Amino acid sequence: MPRKATFIPYQPKTILNKSKRPDHWFWTRYSAYPYIGCQHGCEFCYCRERKYAPYDNIDDFPYIIKVKENVPTLLRRALTRAPVDPVFTGDYQPAERKFGLSRKMLEICLELGFPVFVLERSPLVLRDLDLLKAIQERAQAVVAFSIISTPDSPEHNRVRQLERLAPPPEKRFDAMEKFAAAGILTGTCLMPILPGLCDDNANLEAVVRRTADHGGRFVLASSLTLSDQQRTYFFDVLSSRFPDLLQLYQSTYPEGSYNPAGDVWRQTALRVRAYCQQYGLSDRIPRPIIPGDKRTVNKRFVERLVNQVYTMELNDEPAHRVWPYRKAAWAIEDLEQDIRLIYRMMGLKGLQSIRDVSERLAQTIEGWLKAL
Numbered sequence: 001m002p003r004k005a006t007f008i009p010y011q012p013k014t015i016l017n018k019s020k021r022p023d024h025w026f027w028t029r030y031s032a033y034p035y036i037g038c039q040h041g042c043e044f045c046y047c048r049e050r051k052y053a054p055y056d057n058i059d060d061f062p063y064i065i066k067v068k069e070n071v072p073t074l075l076r077r078a079l080t081r082a083p084v085d086p087v088f089t090g091d092y093q094p095a096e097r098k099f100g101l102s103r104k105m106l107e108i109c110l111e112l113g114f115p116v117f118v119l120e121r122s123p124l125v126l127r128d129l130d131l132l133k134a135i136q137e138r139a140q141a142v143v144a145f146s147i148i149s150t151p152d153s154p155e156h157n158r159v160r161q162l163e164r165l166a167p168p169p170e171k172r173f174d175a176m177e178k179f180a181a182a183g184i185l186t187g188t189c190l191m192p193i194l195p196g197l198c199d200d201n202a203n204l205e206a207v208v209r210r211t212a213d214h215g216g217r218f219v220l221a222s223s224l225t226l227s228d229q230q231r232t233y234f235f236d237v238l239s240s241r242f243p244d245l246l247q248l249y250q251s252t253y254p255e256g257s258y259n260p261a262g263d264v265w266r267q268t269a270l271r272v273r274a275y276c277q278q279y280g281l282s283d284r285i286p287r288p289i290i291p292g293d294k295r296t297v298n299k300r301f302v303e304r305l306v307n308q309v310y311t312m313e314l315n316d317e318p319a320h321r322v323w324p325y326r327k328a329a330w331a332i333e334d335l336e337q338d339i340r341l342i343y344r345m346m347g348l349k350g351l352q353s354i355r356d357v358s359e360r361l362a363q364t365i366e367g368w369l370k371a372l
């Protein structure tokens, strides 16, 4: 008989994880989640890492769900004091039907004017389309679907075995179409790309093509990561179900390696980029504009620099060429003033006086300012 989930009430002391700067994938600076454990139980899930999964027995991860009952109170308190920036939130596993905490969190984001980024494997997120539309009108809502394989892929059945408790990708694509029709930015997170299971060209192209067919505008690609107890768990799964893949994973993820070794990720991301170009999509997400934000131009420039960093990494440019762009992006992110004001008052010298902005980059930024 299939094991049933047990729900345990839990009262954390804090709910909002804050970073100094937004991340450069989703543009979120905050994250907040209502549950610990996930009933979808994907075998590759990084949430089985020790820091996210406080279980004595890791097999309990999809079956013992901690429900953070005081989430609404904590989130309201934390966001009331925080500068407005996007929040990575939502969790639409089956527990959400019973407890509705993701919905309550969206209500608070809407009320306080915070943009949101939701990443889902379940079409249950459609239940909150009304709220997400309202957030989109006030700030910005992005709804992405985790889709790593489609029925067009030769290995689809094996991938489905690894995410067998999650709704099938066809349902996620249908949901994507509805969000797109509602005017909400949507697309696919091809995460994690599993070597030997979903990194073949047929699958990568099918994911991108279906995303385009269902109104998605982006496909973000990233590798599987393996760490501590999650690594042990995943290798045990491979040994028992797909022993033919063990050698490939042992060489791609040698002992102690969190990311795939060598050039694996870059080569895959380049192919995803090429398919995105072919189907008119992007492999990046546009940074949300926050209404009334005095630093919108700064943030747009940070976005350009960060996208340049991504392209340089894909092109395998040496680190000493990439780092100046990354550091300049951080410095402009940290500016209190509108960069246009600095340029108006001090010209090129003003741009060069910004920490970590070189003479060459200052000239590039001057060109951007002149083109505004």
Ligand code: SF4
Pocket: 038, 039, 040, 041, 042, 045, 046, 047, 121, 146, 166
């Ligand atoms: S749906 Fe996402 S959070 Fe849940 S188990 Fe799968 S990968 Fe992990």
